[in-house]
Amino acid sequence: MIDPDQHFPPELSSFVGRAEELATLTAAVTPGRVLSLVGPGGCGKTRLALRACAALADSWPDGIRWIGLADERDADDVTRAIASALGLPLPVDSVYMLAQELISRNILLVIDNCEHLREPIAGIVSAILARCPGVGVLATSRVPLDLPGERVHRLSALNLADALELFLDRAGSENVGADALAAARRVCDRLDRLPLALELAAGWAGTLSMAQLADSLRDPFALLDDDTGRTPFRQATLTASMRWSHDLLDQDERELFRRLGVFEPGFAAQAITGLAERMDVPVQRYLRALRGLIAKSLVSADTTGPVARYRMLGVVRDYALLRLEEAQETAVLRGLHLELMLALVENLAPLLDSDKDEWRTRLTAEYPNVRAAIEWGLDRAEPKGRRLAAAVAWLWHLGTHAADGVRLLEHAAVQGNGARDETHARVLLAQALVADTALAGPTSYEKACTAAKLAEELGLVDVDLLARTLIAIGTIGFDLDRTRIEASAVHADAQRAGDGFVTDATRALIGLVHLLRDEHREAIEQLEPAVTGLLRRGDRAIASSALGWLALATAYSGALGRAIELAEQAVSTATPLRDFHRIALARTALAEILLWAGRSEAARAALAPIDRLVEGAQTPPFVPGWERVHALLELDAGRPVEAVSWCRREGRWRQPPSDDQLTPWTRLVLARALRESAAAADSADLLDRLSATPLTRALPSLHAAVLEQRALLAPDTEQEMRMHHEALRIRDEHGLVLACADSLVALAAVALRRESFETAGLLFGAAERARADAGSVVRVDIPDDPRLLEYLEHGRTTSLRETIGYITRARGKRTRPDSGWESLTPTERSVVELAASGLTNPEIAARLFISRGTVKTHLAHVYAKLGIANRTELARLAPD
Incomplete structure (x- = not known):
């Protein structure tokens, strides 16, 4: 099937002939094989491949994808083009990821214009076919790919009937007399029945008669520069026909033709108008000349999109560049091309x-021209080349052609080394911006520091603000206090300067610091307006990250339904970027929140697109949290051994691998998995080491979770209780609703072991209600004991706040012994005094502002601690 969302080159004219070759071609295209359609430029390879796609539309269940490579330069460009055609993000190990995506699909890849990238294409296609038996490849190229098992179909000249039909169709002369028809046959024969040459000749049918056309083409080869006889026959024919057609152009058409050669394939009308203005030529003259070149098939016009775009075929452009060199205008036109691209990018800057x-959309459409202009400017140490490179940095930061950005900006920085001017400051900032997403390590931070210093010296406020933002980002891994201070200062300065982006970006960064410190209310207060501003200006990259952080803060605060909505929005915001890391981070956050909500199957589904790309890769990209969430899913399914394996996969790229090199949160999950897989000693050892790290104490939710895990391994009940109460205190202080419910469940289990059924039932019931109120369907594992039933119902009607208050008061100071009068809490002592004085339970409840059930629970605790059975014994033992 032809996917309507895929972009196939438009067929701007009717397709003529090639019926037998089309039938042969469609029969030869099969899964697991490469068929290369080979022939010289202008012989119709692309048109025939397009026809083949239409004929094969129903033969490939998973569709046909068109990958045009005319504008691409290297292996990274090829993988990016294939990923784009498949609708995939680009991860690090992209060739492998492509194969993973295609491994179970029955799909045809059509790769057009391969000759200039034959070696990388061969490697990529080989890697795909080695793993994907259902994938077929149809390639068009001037030369074979030289792949094992490659089938090569060499495109021959049109037969005379087809050539004549094509020529007359393009000439608009279907009904002609016998003499004109004979002349048309001579034209076809003299042009070797080559489609492009015939179209060029047909372009003159409105100016010359058929007889004149045939006569002017009587000896086309006399026009050739190459008289060595070494030029292949059809290439010589095409060159001759282009020379012939070129010589018939008027002066304006010849001038525009050669000058358009500096534009990469694909340019808009503004390129022609801008060129006219800079060459001091009336714009209308060049627009008329453009119409003439289109009519004569030297330029094609694609009017199917929102803006008309024009291009020359590669062989035609090569000829135009020869004529430009012949006119000694190459340097001048390349310089003008650089000026046009710089003006284009600077005019787009307000967006x-x-x-x-x-x-991003508009600059991506012009990127081949922009890149060519930067390269030409840098090769000649032209300052405008450096300015243009700096101005494109955001495109590279967003993951589009990032390798180009790293390479070109390094060249630009070397050229400006030692300079103390605005251009060099912007180049340094651009390097920091691109390195932030394209390079690991401290490069971004270091370049940002240098850029900020130079910007301050030169008074470049916008450079200074963005550089300082990147500096603040660079500190987040080792100094949260500094991150907050730096980000807050930049935020205030950006507000004063009216820099909306930096204002929102630093607000999001401050929100992240609050999130990491478990200050979730403050995180939400910062992240909500940041997300609004970022989305308003179409800043998907940072907005998707901020939405993920906002989703997590919201989930920690106990609003899982809203958190899931935010996380899903983070995924949908990141997806159009086709940036693997942004998408993977958003999907991982969504999966974790879904898991907290008890929707494990939905969590697995959220991770599935990332799993499909990453699973089994030799060097899969690092996605924070991906392995940990998978480990949690395994624990949820009762498979702790598999959870251990998932946790340790996170450190697979470290040599030698060590549990201490895992992130703290993954080590915490690993400790739980080890305990549940009967490796309690290993779990305790890991928790002890994790407890000793400064980061554990600095992050409240991590500290509380470690305490909870250690409590489950405690040697005695009192120590276990003490750790659970401390974990609950920390969680309550930081509003960790679901985690508080976990603490209540843990404390309820201890109470049940001590046969404090009222306390156990109260805590179990309250935990169940807290989870339900938060939107979680995770069931509390309550033992089937009838002695709990009465108290469970009471707990289900008690709020989380009331329950935490009750259990905290019941615990009292943690320095008390386990039994005797000294073990009683202050509340328990008050209950004893009132009970000994003869008050009933309802009267005690009214006096202490607690429920009757709570009075009963306190008395049960008192009896257990004092080793007595009833009020009578309590009255005898109570001190005066």
């Missing part, structure tokens, strides 16, 4: 703060 989506 960076108002609609970054639109900026």
